[in-house]
Amino acid sequence: MPQTSEILSRLKQAVDDKGFITDNTAMEPFLREERGTYFGAALAVLRPNSTEEVAAIVKICAETKTPIFPQGGNTGLAGGAVPWEDGKGIVLSLSRMNRVRDIDPIDFSITAEAGCILADIQKAAEAVDRLYPLSLGAEGTCQIGGNISTNAGGIAVLRYGNTRSLVLGIEAVLPDGRIWHGLRALRKDNTGYDLKQLFIGGEGTLGIITAATLRLFPMPKQIETAFLALSRVEDVMALFSRARQASGDQLTAFELLSRFGIDMAMKHVGVTDPIAAQYPWYVLMEMSSSEANGGIKESLERFLADSMEAGLVKDGVIAASSNQARDLWRIREGLVEAQKYEGGSVKHDISVPVSKVATFITRAGEAIERHVPGIRPNAFGHVGDGNIHYNIHQPVEGEKAAFLKLQPDLNRIVHDIAVGLNGSISAEHGIGRLKRDELAHYKEPIEIELMRRVKHALDPDGIMNPGKILAP
Ligand code: FAD
Ligand code: ZN
Numbered sequence: 001m002p003q004t005s006e007i008l009s010r011l012k013q014a015v016d017d018k019g020f021i022t023d024n025t026a027m028e029p030f031l032r033e034e035r036g037t038y039f040g041a042a043l044a045v046l047r048p049n050s051t052e053e054v055a056a057i058v059k060i061c062a063e064t065k066t067p068i069f070p071q072g073g074n075t076g077l078a079g080g081a082v083p084w085e086d087g088k089g090i091v092l093s094l095s096r097m098n099r100v101r102d103i104d105p106i107d108f109s110i111t112a113e114a115g116c117i118l119a120d121i122q123k124a125a126e127a128v129d130r131l132y133p134l135s136l137g138a139e140g141t142c143q144i145g146g147n148i149s150t151n152a153g154g155i156a157v158l159r160y161g162n163t164r165s166l167v168l169g170i171e172a173v174l175p176d177g178r179i180w181h182g183l184r185a186l187r188k189d190n191t192g193y194d195l196k197q198l199f200i201g202g203e204g205t206l207g208i209i210t211a212a213t214l215r216l217f218p219m220p221k222q223i224e225t226a227f228l229a230l231s232r233v234e235d236v237m238a239l240f241s242r243a244r245q246a247s248g249d250q251l252t253a254f255e256l257l258s259r260f261g262i263d264m265a266m267k268h269v270g271v272t273d274p275i276a277a278q279y280p281w282y283v284l285m286e287m288s289s290s291e292a293n294g295g296i297k298e299s300l301e302r303f304l305a306d307s308m309e310a311g312l313v314k315d316g317v318i319a320a321s322s323n324q325a326r327d328l329w330r331i332r333e334g335l336v337e338a339q340k341y342e343g344g345s346v347k348h349d350i351s352v353p354v355s356k357v358a359t360f361i362t363r364a365g366e367a368i369e370r371h372v373p374g375i376r377p378n379a380f381g382h383v384g385d386g387n388i389h390y391n392i393h394q395p396v397e398g399e400k401a402a403f404l405k406l407q408p409d410l411n412r413i414v415h416d417i418a419v420g421l422n423g424s425i426s427a428e429h430g431i432g433r434l435k436r437d438e439l440a441h442y443k444e445p446i447e448i449e450l451m452r453r454v455k456h457a458l459d460p461d462g463i464m465n466p467g468k469i470l471a472p
Contacts, residue, residue: 149202
């Protein structure tokens, strides 16, 4: 095997000056995950500027069996993009590959390099009166390549699907350094196995996505937002099914919030509760239409009146302006931000069939309270997709460190309940390093075996993001 110094000098030649970092301070942001959970080490950070440079780097790594840790915006929450602590591999950051290669309003498609920031893709689409619907809290930082590799979800999945349904084609560098030119803008293409699906949600373990062709949609011209108060979590799903029936395809978002979440957001990030009285549960819903006067305000008002009459909704407001709508969304974003000021917390990203959301919340609430009296669950999220971010905060009194030691027990309790309801332990954030052992615990052996075979077929030497999703 070649010496490290020889590998580094070959890698240095594969990129320009801006593309090769070995200085510890300059490498640090690439080695650390945002939440601070993981802090790894690397021989170097490579920042290629083209697909050919990516291919050259991967070839060198394949020949020298050097592990590669692909990285986008590094906003992932599962430890997927950061290297291990042993420092034996390189980080390959796509951040310089941020060009839009093509945008076609007639095809309703955009082809962009993997390092494009999500918000920039949204803007590029908007400039030609089209919508790229993926939207999430990290959109100012996360990248298209990262979104695809995690099959990101977010707030508009209900109407537009998750990233998987937005990808038409990809270009990728395989673990042996060859380039796969799979950029196609076809809606119909039944020519054998749909190989791009392996890379979507592959978390960088099967290859490096260098570009993608993505699906665009008509730009909404009217958006209506409502904030509704409920007295029972059991009513949430009945309300959702009514909303869907009443609005057809125009329901874009249906988010659940709890009183505890709103209190946290009010206390720590200064948002305002638009409803005077207090209720245990809230729904933030959005409808949109590509027609300027699509009549959705009227259907939303009718829906609200009917739901109040049926006793499902106790009180509610419909935003009178886009500023007021923004304030309502600010509550939803604020409760995520506020969590870090509320002591130790253990976070989960589960999904269950939509009809089982209330069952999950009730069962999990009872079970964790039995385990730790006074524990404070903050259940919120994209309940229209059955996706609940089930984050549990420590009791008001008590030690943070002691509480965090309970994480494995709490994971087991929460995940057992989700899986018992035919749910998933990771709805949208992926497996990475964080949930690798949970995955092994819950997935059927036959599925793990098939995943291992796919991994081995594409990456026989195991150099591509080793140890993520599957143990080596
Ligand atoms: P990274 O974190 O850099 O990487 C994620 C994974 O993809 C890693 O395994 C990495 O190795 C791999 N990878 C990255 N780029 C490539 C590439 N080009 N080729 C191959 N592999 C690659 N996620 C949601 O799904 N829904 C949400 O609503 C949501 N909200 C969030 C809110 C906040 C405030 C934050 C901080 C995160 C949120 N996330 C959410 C998580 C995160 O933003 C998404 O997972 C996002 O898709 C990650 O993109 P990234 O570019 O940051 O990827
Ligand atoms: Zn989410």
